Structure formats: C-alpha cells, structure tokens
Amino acid sequence: MHASSAMREKYVIAGIGHTAFGKLPGRSTLSLNTEACRGALADAGIGKDAIDAVFVKVPTSAREFMYGQKLAEALGLRPRLGGAWDQGGAANVALIAHAIGAIETGQCDAALICYADTPRSGNRxxxxxxxxxxxxxxxxxxxxxxxxxxxxxxxxxxxxxxxxxxxxxxxxxxxxxxxxxxxxxxxxxxxxxxxxxxxxxxxxxDCCLVSDGGAAIVVMRADQARSLGVPHPVPxxxxxxxxxxxxxxxxxxxxxxxxxxxxxxxxxxxxxxxxxxxxxxxxxxxxxxxxxxxxxxxxxxxxxxxxxxxxxxxxxxxxxxxxxxxxxxxxxxxxxxxxxxxxxxxxxxxxxxxxxxxxxxxxxxxxxxxxxxxxxxxxxxxx
CATH class of the missing domain: 3.40.47.10 (Thiolase/Chalcone synthase)
Structure with a gap:
C-alpha cells in the first residue's frame, strides 16, 4: 500500500461555519474569523476546549504581523500549535494538509482552520x-x-x-x-x-466578486470524531x-x-x-x-x-x-x-x-x- 493511501478516511472535516458574505462595514477580520469558528465548533457539537491548534489564512487585504496569535487570543484559546499561512487562495487546502501532518506526528489533536477578509468594505x-x-x-x-x-x-x-x-x-x-x-x-x-x-x-x-466574509472548518481524526460524538463528520x-x-x-x-x-x-x-x-x-x-x-x-x-x-x-x-x-x-x-x-x-x-x-x-x-x-x-x- 502506498503510504499516502493509508491516510484515506483517517481524517475528517468535523464542523463547518461561515458568516454572511458581501459588504459588511464595521467588521474586522478577527471578528469575522471568530464568528465563523464559533459556527464550526457548534456544527461539530464540540467546545473550544477540544481544539489545540489554530491555522488561519493571512487576510489578503489587511495583513498583520503575528495574526495567528492575535486570532487565538480573540478566540480565547492557547493552542499548542498555530499561526498564519499565505499561499493565496490555495492556502486553505494547504492548511488542511498541515493540520493532518501535525496531528499525525502528535503535535495536536484537533485544528480550527479559518479565513476572513474585508476587501469589499475595506481596502481592495x-x-x-x-x-x-x-x-x-x-x-x-x-x-x-x-x-x-x-x-x-x-x-x-x-x-x-x-x-x-x-x-x-x-x-x-x-x-x-x-x-x-x-x-x-x-x-x-x-x-x-x-x-x-x-x-x-x-x-x-468572467471575473469573481470582491467580498467581505469569514469561514472555518474543524479537522480531526475520524476515531476522535466518533469518540466526541461529532454528528456529521465528512471523510x-x-x-x-x-x-x-x-x-x-x-x-x-x-x-x-x-x-x-x-x-x-x-x-x-x-x-x-x-x-x-x-x-x-x-x-x-x-x-x-x-x-x-x-x-x-x-x-x-x-x-x-x-x-x-x-x-x-x-x-x-x-x-x-x-x-x-x-x-x-x-x-x-x-x-x-x-x-x-x-x-x-x-x-x-x-x-x-x-x-x-x-x-x-x-x-x-x-x-x-x-x-x-x-x-x-x-x-x-x-x-
């Protein structure tokens, strides 16, 4: 068996959450990320104490130094692992891969992955x-x-x-x-x-929208999702x-x-x-x-x-x-x-x-x- 094929169905997306999309004046990227993360945790049926890693895509239009740590503080978390990542729009899949790798090596057990930006009401x-x-x-x-x-x-x-x-x-x-x-x-x-x-x-x-908004998912092992009673895990x-x-x-x-x-x-x-x-x-x-x-x-x-x-x-x-x-x-x-x-x-x-x-x-x-x-x-x- 190829090493990567052994990973098939070992990990799941346990929860999803997002904010409204469009023009959201007065909202910060931290507030949007926080709202989306709360939604993802609620969807997974778990509390934030089950999360020990927070990975976030860098806001494209409003970059900030140590943004991952600022977000963890806004969430009321002190994760074992986390930070901000930039690969443009490919960062979300990359962060899922990083979360799986971190869980596989024992660095964390469950990760929040999120992204928010405000180019529509802010700076595009x-x-x-x-x-x-x-x-x-x-x-x-x-x-x-x-x-x-x-x-x-x-x-x-x-x-x-x-x-x-x-x-x-x-x-x-x-x-x-x-x-x-x-x-x-x-x-x-x-x-x-x-x-x-x-x-x-x-x-x-031919051109996409310019939008404010936030979204988040929870990634964990499939067996952990079962033990926590996650209602709708997707492999x-x-x-x-x-x-x-x-x-x-x-x-x-x-x-x-x-x-x-x-x-x-x-x-x-x-x-x-x-x-x-x-x-x-x-x-x-x-x-x-x-x-x-x-x-x-x-x-x-x-x-x-x-x-x-x-x-x-x-x-x-x-x-x-x-x-x-x-x-x-x-x-x-x-x-x-x-x-x-x-x-x-x-x-x-x-x-x-x-x-x-x-x-x-x-x-x-x-x-x-x-x-x-x-x-x-x-x-x-x-x-």
Missing part, C-alpha cells in the same frame, strides 16, 4: 497593485495576468467566449438559488456576451498540492497549471479517477482558471472544453455539477474555504442544491496567478 487595492518591473508597461492588477493566460489559451486552442460562458452561467445559476450568495442573479449566454470588457479578453462576468479521501515560483513572463507554458501535480497526488491517495467524481467545487476567480483546472484534472482533453461542457454538463442537472452554491463568481469572492464548506454539505446530503446520490466531491483551491494549487477529495459521510 492589493488586487490592483503594480506587478514588478513590468508595471511601467501597464502591468497592474490580478486580472492582467489572467487576461494574458486566457489570450494564450485562445491562441493555442481556439477557446471561445461561449466556452467560458458555460462556467459563468453554471456558477450564476447555482448562486441565484443560494439564499446566502452575494450575487443572486442568473446569467444567460446573451447577457454574458453583452457583458462589458474589463481587461480584454476578460469580460465582467477526507485525498489531498495534493503543487506550486511554481515563476512569474508569468518566465514560465515555459501559460496553459498548463499546478492542478496537474496537485490532482495526481490527491487522486492517488484517494484511489480514484476523474470518472469517479460526482460533483466538483472549482476555484473560479476567473472563468479561464476553472476551465484550465478541469482540463488539467483530466475531466476533458486540452482544447476540447467547449464541446465537453455543452448542454449544461456543469449545471445542477448535468453530468458533473460544478460550484453548487455559486462559487467565487456568485456566492462570494472570499477565496477558497467556502468551496470546501459546500463540498462538505454535498457529502452530508444537506446542500441547498443537492446532487442526488453524490459519493465523492473534488474541490480545487488556487492562489496568485496560477502560482499555487490545492486539491481536496471528500467522501460521502455515509460510506
């Missing part, structure tokens, strides 16, 4: 910052990098706006049915094509990561991502393949990111996404429902952890738009401009 300038020496040529904003990636994908594979629309329409349809979503407006193909250009060839509806089947340090201009390719490495590790650990996945929650900061992730995960061949996704394949009544609570394009742009929470709901059978008889859910997290990637595979809590 981090997303518009200049990008290195190339800023003198107009290289500003996160969108600029993804626009370049999309342009390259169009050149190499003939990708069309209609292909990207399939992703936007699925996320927006599902978000419109989610009472907690920030943007609850469905999107038609004609509306997508009429959407104004933000940074050519990216349209407005972790596989996890994988990948990253590159290269900036866009220095990369050998712009159309293959670290999703290849991350998913290969996750699938191997889970003993599964793309054909075994019933529902996906894919990081859709921009539609091209989701398109390339699905290609690199092996759901469809490179350059054939449009034909593969046709006919509503990614929608709730399709073959592979994606972002069933709305994703970053509709539920909240607060990156990553909400996708994991929706994956947990799907595996519990409690999602707002529930995929019938779903056994396995794959979740992607991504950071930077295709710099980091995390893949998580969850199993049905009923086995």
């Amino acid at each position: 300038q981090v997303y518009a910052r200049p990008r290195g020496d190339d800023a003198v040529y107009g290289w500003f904003s996160t969108a600029a990098g993804y626009a370049m990636i999309l342009r390259r994908h169009m050149i190499e594979y003939g990708t069309r706006p209609e292909d990207l629309a399939a992703i936007a329409m699925a996320s927006r349809r599902h978000g419109a049915a989610n009472p907690n979503a920030q943007l609850r407006i469905p999107l038609s193909l004609d509306q997508y094509l009429a959407s104004p250009q933000q940074l050519e060839p990216l349209r407005r509806d 972790i089947l596989g996890i994988g990561q990948g990253q590159t340090s290269g900036e866009l201009a220095t990369r050998s390719t712009l159309t293959t991502t670290e999703a290849v490495a991350a998913s290969s590790r996750a699938f191997a650990m889970a003993g599964l393949a793309p054909k075994d996945i019933d529902v996906v929650q894919i990081y859709d900061c921009f539609t091209i990111a989701a398109l390339m992730t699905l290609e690199d995960y092996g759901f469809c061949p490179k350059g054939q996404f449009g034909a593969w996704a046709a006919g509503g394949r990614l929608e709730i009544d399709g073959d592979l429902p994606m972002n069933t609570s709305g994703g970053l394009l509709s539920e909240t742009g607060m990156p990553g952890l909400q996708l994991i929470i929706e994956g947990v709901r799907q595996m519990r059978g409690s999602a707002n738009l529930q995929v019938a008889d779903a056994r396995n859910c794959l979740i992607s997290n991504q950071g930077g401009t295709m710099h980091t990637h995390g893949t998580l595979i969850l199993g049905n809590m009923h086995g």
Whole structure:
C-alpha cells in the first residue's frame, strides 16, 4: 500500500461555519474569523476546549504581523500549535494538509482552520497593485495576468467566449438559488456576451466578486470524531498540492497549471479517477482558471472544453455539477474555504442544491496567478 493511501478516511472535516458574505462595514477580520469558528465548533457539537491548534489564512487585504496569535487570543484559546499561512487562495487546502501532518506526528489533536477578509468594505487595492518591473508597461492588477493566460489559451486552442460562458452561467445559476450568495442573479449566454470588457479578453462576468466574509472548518481524526460524538463528520479521501515560483513572463507554458501535480497526488491517495467524481467545487476567480483546472484534472482533453461542457454538463442537472452554491463568481469572492464548506454539505446530503446520490466531491483551491494549487477529495459521510 502506498503510504499516502493509508491516510484515506483517517481524517475528517468535523464542523463547518461561515458568516454572511458581501459588504459588511464595521467588521474586522478577527471578528469575522471568530464568528465563523464559533459556527464550526457548534456544527461539530464540540467546545473550544477540544481544539489545540489554530491555522488561519493571512487576510489578503489587511495583513498583520503575528495574526495567528492575535486570532487565538480573540478566540480565547492557547493552542499548542498555530499561526498564519499565505499561499493565496490555495492556502486553505494547504492548511488542511498541515493540520493532518501535525496531528499525525502528535503535535495536536484537533485544528480550527479559518479565513476572513474585508476587501469589499475595506481596502481592495492589493488586487490592483503594480506587478514588478513590468508595471511601467501597464502591468497592474490580478486580472492582467489572467487576461494574458486566457489570450494564450485562445491562441493555442481556439477557446471561445461561449466556452467560458458555460462556467459563468453554471456558477450564476447555482448562486441565484443560494439564499446566502452575494450575487443572486442568473446569467444567460446573451447577457454574458453583452457583458462589458474589463481587461480584454476578460469580460465582467468572467471575473469573481470582491467580498467581505469569514469561514472555518474543524479537522480531526475520524476515531476522535466518533469518540466526541461529532454528528456529521465528512471523510477526507485525498489531498495534493503543487506550486511554481515563476512569474508569468518566465514560465515555459501559460496553459498548463499546478492542478496537474496537485490532482495526481490527491487522486492517488484517494484511489480514484476523474470518472469517479460526482460533483466538483472549482476555484473560479476567473472563468479561464476553472476551465484550465478541469482540463488539467483530466475531466476533458486540452482544447476540447467547449464541446465537453455543452448542454449544461456543469449545471445542477448535468453530468458533473460544478460550484453548487455559486462559487467565487456568485456566492462570494472570499477565496477558497467556502468551496470546501459546500463540498462538505454535498457529502452530508444537506446542500441547498443537492446532487442526488453524490459519493465523492473534488474541490480545487488556487492562489496568485496560477502560482499555487490545492486539491481536496471528500467522501460521502455515509460510506
């Protein structure tokens, strides 16, 4: 047996919690994290005395020194282990992997993993910052990098706006049915094509929301969850990561991502393949990111996404429902952890738009401009 396969179903997500999403003036990231963590503990049916590790993703728009320790104090905890981590939107999956490693080596027994940010009501300038020496040529904003990636994908594979629309329409349809979503407006193909250009060839509806909010989960061993009487633990089947340090201009390719490495590790650990996945929650900061992730995960061949996704394949009544609570394009742009929470709901059978008889859910997290990637595979809590 491969060493990683022995970890399959040994660990669970025991609890989930989140705040409202959208514009939340007057809230600090500490208060949002605290609210989400309280929700996750209540969902797990445990008190905070069961927690001895706190891992938090660094707030993107409001970085603070020793933020992990400040959060632990706000929670009224003195954990054995904790701190803040930054891999952009991939940090959430990375922190689950760190928590599992820490528990496996006896450093802690149960971990809170959380993230909160306030770019909507606070400072969103981090997303518009200049990008290195190339800023003198107009290289500003996160969108600029993804626009370049999309342009390259169009050149190499003939990708069309209609292909990207399939992703936007699925996320927006599902978000419109989610009472907690920030943007609850469905999107038609004609509306997508009429959407104004933000940074050519990216349209407005290719770009995710800017959102305030917080989210949290509890990770522990499956046997500990049983002994504590956790009511709805969801097993972790596989996890994988990948990253590159290269900036866009220095990369050998712009159309293959670290999703290849991350998913290969996750699938191997889970003993599964793309054909075994019933529902996906894919990081859709921009539609091209989701398109390339699905290609690199092996759901469809490179350059054939449009034909593969046709006919509503990614929608709730399709073959592979994606972002069933709305994703970053509709539920909240607060990156990553909400996708994991929706994956947990799907595996519990409690999602707002529930995929019938779903056994396995794959979740992607991504950071930077295709710099980091995390893949998580969850199993049905009923086995």
